[in-house]
Amino acid sequence: MSLNPSIPSGPLEAKWTKYCSEIKLVSPANKRKFEIIVVGTGLAGASASAALAELGYNVKTFCIQDSPRRAHSIAAQGGINAAKNYQGDGDSIWRLFYDTIKGGDFRAREANVYRLAELSVKIIDHCVAQGVPFAREYGGLLANRSFGGALVSRTFYARGQTGQQLLLGAYSAMLRQVKAGRVSLFPRREVLDIVLVKGQARGIVARNLVTGELESYAAHAVVLATGGYGNIYFLSTNGMNSNVSASFRAYKRGAFFGNPCFVQIHPTCIPVSGHYQSKLTLMSESLRNDGRVWVPKDPKDKRRPEDIPESDRDYFLERLYPSYGNLVPRDVASRATKAICDQGRGVGPTGYAVYLDLSDAIKRDGKEVIEKKYGNLFEMYERITGVSPYVSPMMIYPAVHYVMGGLWVDYNLMTTIKGLFSLGEANFSDHGANRLGASALMQGLADGYFIIPYTIGGYLASDSFPPVSPSQGEFEDSKKEVSEFIRRLLSVKGRRTVTDFHRSLGSIMWEYAGMERSDEGLRKAKGMVEELREEYWQNLLLTGGEREFNQNLSKALRVADYLEFAGLIIEDALTRRESCGCHFNVAYQTPEHEPLRDDQNCAYVAAWEYGGKERPPILHKEPLVFENVTPGIRSYK
Amino acid sequence: MNGTINLTLKVWRQPGPGQKGKFEIYQAKDINIHMSFLEMLDVVNEELILSGKDPIAFDHDCREGICGMCGAVVNGKAHGPKKGTTLCQLHMRHFRDGDTIVIEPFRSKAFPIIRDLVVDRSAFDEIIIAGGYISVNTGSAPDANSIPVPPQNAELAMDAAACIGCGACVAQCPNGSAMLFVASKVSHLALLPQGRPEAAKRVLSMTGRMKELGFGNCGNERECEAVCPKQISISHIARLNREFLKAGLFSRET
Ligand SMILES: Cc1cc2nc3c(=O)[nH]c(=O)nc-3n(C[C@H](O)[C@H](O)[C@H](O)COP(=O)(O)OP(=O)(O)OC[C@H]3O[C@@H](n4cnc5c(N)ncnc54)[C@H](O)[C@@H]3O)c2cc1C
Ligand code: FES
Numbered sequence: 001m002s003l004n005p006s007i008p009s010g011p012l013e014a015k016w017t018k019y020c021s022e023i024k025l026v027s028p029a030n031k032r033k034f035e036i037i038v039v040g041t042g043l044a045g046a047s048a049s050a051a052l053a054e055l056g057y058n059v060k061t062f063c064i065q066d067s068p069r070r071a072h073s074i075a076a077q078g079g080i081n082a083a084k085n086y087q088g089d090g091d092s093i094w095r096l097f098y099d100t101i102k103g104g105d106f107r108a109r110e111a112n113v114y115r116l117a118e119l120s121v122k123i124i125d126h127c128v129a130q131g132v133p134f135a136r137e138y139g140g141l142l143a144n145r146s147f148g149g150a151l152v153s154r155t156f157y158a159r160g161q162t163g164q165q166l167l168l169g170a171y172s173a174m175l176r177q178v179k180a181g182r183v184s185l186f187p188r189r190e191v192l193d194i195v196l197v198k199g200q201a202r203g204i205v206a207r208n209l210v211t212g213e214l215e216s217y218a219a220h221a222v223v224l225a226t227g228g229y230g231n232i233y234f235l236s237t238n239g240m241n242s243n244v245s246a247s248f249r250a251y252k253r254g255a256f257f258g259n260p261c262f263v264q265i266h267p268t269c270i271p272v273s274g275h276y277q278s279k280l281t282l283m284s285e286s287l288r289n290d291g292r293v294w295v296p297k298d299p300k301d302k303r304r305p306e307d308i309p310e311s312d313r314d315y316f317l318e319r320l321y322p323s324y325g326n327l328v329p330r331d332v333a334s335r336a337t338k339a340i341c342d343q344g345r346g347v348g349p350t351g352y353a354v355y356l357d358l359s360d361a362i363k364r365d366g367k368e369v370i371e372k373k374y375g376n377l378f379e380m381y382e383r384i385t386g387v388s389p390y391v392s393p394m395m396i397y398p399a400v401h402y403v404m405g406g407l408w409v410d411y412n413l414m415t416t417i418k419g420l421f422s423l424g425e426a427n428f429s430d431h432g433a434n435r436l437g438a439s440a441l442m443q444g445l446a447d448g449y450f451i452i453p454y455t456i457g458g459y460l461a462s463d464s465f466p467p468v469s470p471s472q473g474e475f476e477d478s479k480k481e482v483s484e485f486i487r488r489l490l491s492v493k494g495r496r497t498v499t500d501f502h503r504s505l506g507s508i509m510w511e512y513a514g515m516e517r518s519d520e521g522l523r524k525a526k527g528m529v530e531e532l533r534e535e536y537w538q539n540l541l542l543t544g545g546e547r548e549f550n551q552n553l554s555k556a557l558r559v560a561d562y563l564e565f566a567g568l569i570i571e572d573a574l575t576r577r578e579s580c581g582c583h584f585n586v587a588y589q590t591p592e593h594e595p596l597r598d599d600q601n602c603a604y605v606a607a608w609e610y611g612g613k614e615r616p617p618i619l620h621k622e623p624l625v626f627e628n629v630t631p632g633i634r635s636y637k
Numbered sequence: 638m639n640g641t642i643n644l645t646l647k648v649w650r651q652p653g654p655g656q657k658g659k660f661e662i663y664q665a666k667d668i669n670i671h672m673s674f675l676e677m678l679d680v681v682n683e684e685l686i687l688s689g690k691d692p693i694a695f696d697h698d699c700r701e702g703i704c705g706m707c708g709a710v711v712n713g714k715a716h717g718p719k720k721g722t723t724l725c726q727l728h729m730r731h732f733r734d735g736d737t738i739v740i741e742p743f744r745s746k747a748f749p750i751i752r753d754l755v756v757d758r759s760a761f762d763e764i765i766i767a768g769g770y771i772s773v774n775t776g777s778a779p780d781a782n783s784i785p786v787p788p789q790n791a792e793l794a795m796d797a798a799a800c801i802g803c804g805a806c807v808a809q810c811p812n813g814s815a816m817l818f819v820a821s822k823v824s825h826l827a828l829l830p831q832g833r834p835e836a837a838k839r840v841l842s843m844t845g846r847m848k849e850l851g852f853g854n855c856g857n858e859r860e861c862e863a864v865c866p867k868q869i870s871i872s873h874i875a876r877l878n879r880e881f882l883k884a885g886l887f888s889r890e891t
Binding site for chain 2: 054069072074075128133138159172500
């Protein structure tokens with residue numbers, strides 16, 4: 001199968017405009033005749049549902065949570081980037097494009113990233129019009145702050161709840177379309193298969209999480225906006241219901257999976273406190289605007305941090321990266337933090353933590369100013385740890401946060417299955433090997449509000465669609481497969497709980513496929529995951545039945561997919577013979593322990609094809625061509 | 638600051654909608670005080686599963702106090718004893734060794750129980766569907782800085798917009814009113830210039846829908862404000878009332 005990214009010709013700046021003006025359109029009267037399934041109600045799915053319905057399409061929208069407003073986008077804290085240059089500090093579409101490409105360590109497509117930067121400005125306009133209460137300056141105009149990997153101030157924010165406010169905007173816009181009769185909502189549904197009819201994605205099979213029934217839905221196209229799979233590592237900043245299942249089932253039906261090993265580890269999270277820990281909490285990157293990261297110079301220094309004088313502190317990010325200092329990109333900050341702790345220089349009860357200190361900023365600007373900017377984050381920290389950051393610096397450590405990997409999509413955001421699109425964190429498209437802060441919200445909304453409404457129209461206008469019904473053979477077969485899978489899981493009747501298996505999987509992945517990887521470790525992990533998967537199918541203990549509200553069963557389905565998908569992450573990490581962005585293989589590093597890329601041989605997107613049951617996956621490479629930027633050494637020194 | 642505690646839990650168990658439920662008693666042993674309340678329930682659930690019993694069903698997702706999915710009435714208080722805190726952010730250091738904790742679902746006519754602590758809050762979505770938005774189509778907006786918004790208004794709007802839609806206000810209200818939920822949305826949008834054109838219509842349709850869905854009337858009990866994990870002030874209810882009066886005048890005029 002050939003891999004065509006379908007990038008329009010012409011100069012970078014003109015590609016999207018040209019594309020939009022040449023694309024085939026669906027007439028308003030015909031739009032009403034098309035049904036579109038959108039899976040996911042995060043920023044990507046909610047915005048897509050709203051925008052598609054506004055155009056006149058009939059949309060069916062699915063999510064796991066009881067209300068679409070609870071998708072994990074709600075938890076995004078820090079902000080959203082846009083090249084508005086309201087601060088007049090030299091920002092531009094080009095600069096946002098360049099920062100994003102460079103931040104991704106030159107492993108993303110130029111054309112996609114440029115389009116993202118271009119659309120960023122429209123997103124802010126639209127969200128303000130929807131009533132998103134962004135922070136404002138005294139004169140009433142919009143305020144900005146800085147995020148890692150940029151030297152300009154282009155991040156828009158609503159206190160520490162930017163994701164919440166943007167999502168409520170998209171959610172409300174979608175609900176307005178429910179009232180208009182063009183969106184139907186299906187909450188508490190888990191999509192477990194994609195149904196193909198004559199090579200086109202024509203529907204889904206979902207489990208009703210309240211009754212346990214399997215339900216089929218047909219449509220003319222299917223959009224997956226199902227978020228990231230970061231909690232394959234068990235501990236992560238992702239929501240507890242995050243999963244890879246819908247994407248993974250799509251993969252098994254023929255959608256290629258892009259760069260699965262590109263997993264972002266965020267430097268500033270609240271450290272693990274005990275083995276009972278169920279998830280980790282992010283402390284927003286925005287804190288690095290005003291916060292300084294340090295450890296005591298003397299590892300044996302046991303004084304309280306507030307009692308350690310300036311001269312006895314090692315502000316290691318500022319020391320190692322004088323020009324970006326505390327604002328280096330996430331992968332760089334995470335690795336530096338890990339290295340310091342591995343040297344035995346970390347702090348806290350486990351030694352796996354460093355200080356993130358805002359006391360200088362509090363002294364400089366006053367408590368009130370800092371409280372206004374970060375009050376809710378400080379409260380959250382205190383609630384969890386029992387320590388007030390106004391008194392004592394926070395302790396932080398890196399944690400799994402975001403996946404750049406996801407379903408491979410072309411410029412139309414279509415997967416290798418015709419009529420199956422993927423948006424938001426679920427696709428691989430824009431962030432290369434490392435995402436910059438405040439860019440995921442931007443991407444989710446660009447995909448949903450501004451890209452898919454065009455590209456899906458292009459698809460619907462150019463293909464033909466024989467009528468299908470959710471009771472026809474393909475749907476029935478898929479339902480049978482899913483129900484067989486569920487029954488097999490329920491019939492294992494072993495002695496170990498799902499959570500216990502998930503925790504074991506997570507620790508293997510964190511140890512060997514996390515922040516630092518080696519061929520030896522990855523190979524070892526591969527064997528360990530295989531063994532764990534075998535045990536899973538022999539020793540899993542589930543309670544309750546299929547046809548009921550059974551959270552334990554839902555979790556078991558997700559972990560079953562994770563156990564298989566873990567192998568793909570490992571395989572991808574093993575085959576990429578370089579380090580880049582978040583993928584750090586110890587065999588490829590500079591003398592300063594920075595990732596060493598191999599642009600000659602590794603400037604590609606890994607697109608993995610399912611090879612069949614118990615057969616190895618097949619690697620396809622999409623070469624990355626840089627016509628407008630020259631991949632350089634990604635230096636933040 | 639380290640240590641473990643032992644607790645007795647009295648938990649509402651109900652197998653399904655409309656079925657009979659009852660309290661069951663469980664011992665939660667050696668609970669680390671740094672655990673969150675939900676992590677404590679995880680520990681109890683692991684033991685239940687290992688002994689072949691159904692775990693306690695409860696809703697949760699972000700575990701960061703922002704998605705609004707978690708929630709239960711703990712010792713008579715929605716989200717438990719700590720002010721301004723969702724259940725997932727309530728840590729066990731706020732309990733004492735030997736405590737008995739009573740855990741029940743959010744009870745309200747408008748929130749039918751699905752199982753154990755899980756309730757159906759889709760009525761909240763219904764209220765938003767009735768008018769909790771600004772009618773603007775994608776792509777038609779003017780430049781974001783073309784309408785300045787006084788920062789104090791933006792801040793107040795943000796205070797209201799912080800609502801996470803958890804339903805604690807309804808569960809705690811003796812009348813089962815959703816007034817604080819509705820007021821937070823009405824107030825958020827009414828405070829912004831972009832929200833003014835539809836303000837009258839919005840307040841009427843949202844409050845109307847609230848009544849239809851079986852929520853009670855606001856009796857000024859202020860219980861909602863006391864349990865709101867985002868500490869949303871009932872002054873937003875006062876703003877809703879003003880908007881409501883204005884809307885009444887407006888609709889008589891036209
Ligand atoms: C704590 C935290 C803070 C962050 N802060 C920022 C920030 O400040 N700025 C920034 O740019 N980015 C931030 N990010 C990243 C960003 O929030 C996410 O990448 C982005 O919101 C993902 O949006 P999404 O729409 O792709 O998916 P999500 O919001 O994750 O939504 C996924 C949706 O898919 C549904 N779903 C999943 N699987 C299934 C299935 N099988 N069946 C049915 N439905 C399914 C879910 O129910 C949900 O509705 C943060 C992330 C985290 C975790
Ligand atoms: S789980 Fe999200 S608010 Fe508690």
